[in-house]
Amino acid sequence: MIPGAVSRLLALVGGARGPFTMVIAAEPDAVLLASSAALRRLGARITRYDVEEGTLEARQDGAMLRLTAVADGSGGSQLAIESDAPDGRRLVKRFRAELSRPAPQESA
Structure with a gap:
């Protein structure tokens, strides 16, 4: 879907107290969709997905993740x-x- 755009990842900045920020060459809705698929491949359970708000929440091994795309x-x-x-x-x-990573292709 957007593997070419995601591969153009421009930056990753993080700190112990603040959120990690990534700049991705894709629209927010596509970023959330790709993020959801990536998190599921990592074994996370998506608990909230709101395209209008640009947010996604997931749980993995008891930890909460909150993603916001703008x-x-x-x-x-x-x-x-x-x-x-x-x-x-x-x-x-x-x-x-x-x-x-590119999303896995479905077999026909």
Whole structure:
């Protein structure tokens, strides 16, 4: 769907207290859809998906993840990722790697 856009990941910034932020060359709704698929491949359960608000919430191994996608004005989106996981940086690293991979193709 948007593997080419996701592969153009521009930045990843994170801190222990603030959300991780990724800039992705795709519209917010496409970013949320791709994020949802990536999180499911990692074993997360999607608990909330709101395209109008640009938010997605998921749970993985008891940890909550909240993603917020906002258009950045240049045809791309900023994706903020918040988590209450003790090792949030590792979780975001795994998510980023999964998001950058092309989606599996369905066999006919």
